[in-house]
Amino acid sequence: MLAAICVTPASALEYTIDAPEDYLFGAPTSDDTIYEWEDPNVDRGKNTALIPPGFGTPTSYLPGSGTALTPNLVPGALEGGGLVSQTGSVTYPTVDSGGWSGPAFTTVTSDLYYSGGHLGTLKIPAIGLTVKVYQGTGSSTLAKGAGHFPSTSIWDGNVCIAGHNRGVRDDFGDLHTLEYGDTITWTTKLGTRTYEVVSVEKVLETDTSGTASTSDNRITLYTCVRNQRAYRWMVQAVEV
Structure with missing residues (x-):
């Protein structure tokens, strides 16, 4: 069972x-x-x-x-x-x-650098200035010379450059004394351009309108205003 x-x-x-x-x-x-x-x-x-x-x-x-x-x-x-x-x-x-x-714009590429590490040479005869321009606007860059704003063009359009006016360097110390018609030359591996000053302004530190891309060829220079931390000198010149 x-x-x-x-x-x-x-x-x-x-x-x-x-x-x-x-x-x-x-x-x-x-x-x-x-x-x-x-x-x-x-x-x-x-x-x-x-x-x-x-x-x-x-x-x-x-x-x-x-x-x-x-x-x-x-x-x-x-x-x-x-x-x-x-x-x-x-x-x-x-x-x-x-x-x-x-707007015109030329991007910075590796082949545009000189052997010394700079991108070009800026000359302003009216204030006796000849200075090499490097990429960037940080303190270490401006200790070597003038600095190119990375977000702006290097050739066609609006080229923007900053520089010290005292202290470690005095490249742009007389920038605010420029007058209408003074010439600025910018030399890179792409050639040499000559510009004429059209404006010298004191602008707020926060005013970045001068760095905007443009359809014409121009150069915009910035430096501090002595003892006025909230302001910058801005010089603009157009190609002639």
Whole structure:
């Protein structure tokens, strides 16, 4: 009898489980995503990405403001026949056979450095100045000479340069004495340009409007105002 019990086949238990009611575990989140109610054909690549403006700058509160992350890959560049080396605002100008219609810009590249590490030489005869210009505006850079603002052009458009006016160096000590029509020459590996002074202004330290890209070729020079930490001397000169 015990043997008979041991050989009796066992049968598996059967279960029936009903499916959960709708949204028992929460509504699905993939039915209505941002990519479904936004235009799916918008370019979201790095060639349209913007570096946001600095806090407190004149355009910091404007939606979509900033500078291009990759200025040589702006939309429409290939339509005009190749990449361009200009930078603009969030509204990119149209590239056509006539060339770039917006701000001009030349990016600093490794081949533009001289063997001494500088990018160019600035000369202002009216104040007897000849000084080499290095990349950057930090204290270590300005201890060697004048400094080029990295966010600005090195050749075409608006070239912006800063310098000390006392202390470790006195390169721009007489910058504020320049007058309308005084000449400034800027020499780089791309050539030499001559500019004429059109303005000498005292501006707030926070006023960065003078560093904006321009469609004309100009040079903008900055230095401190002695004993007035909140201000800077700004000299602008345009190509002649």
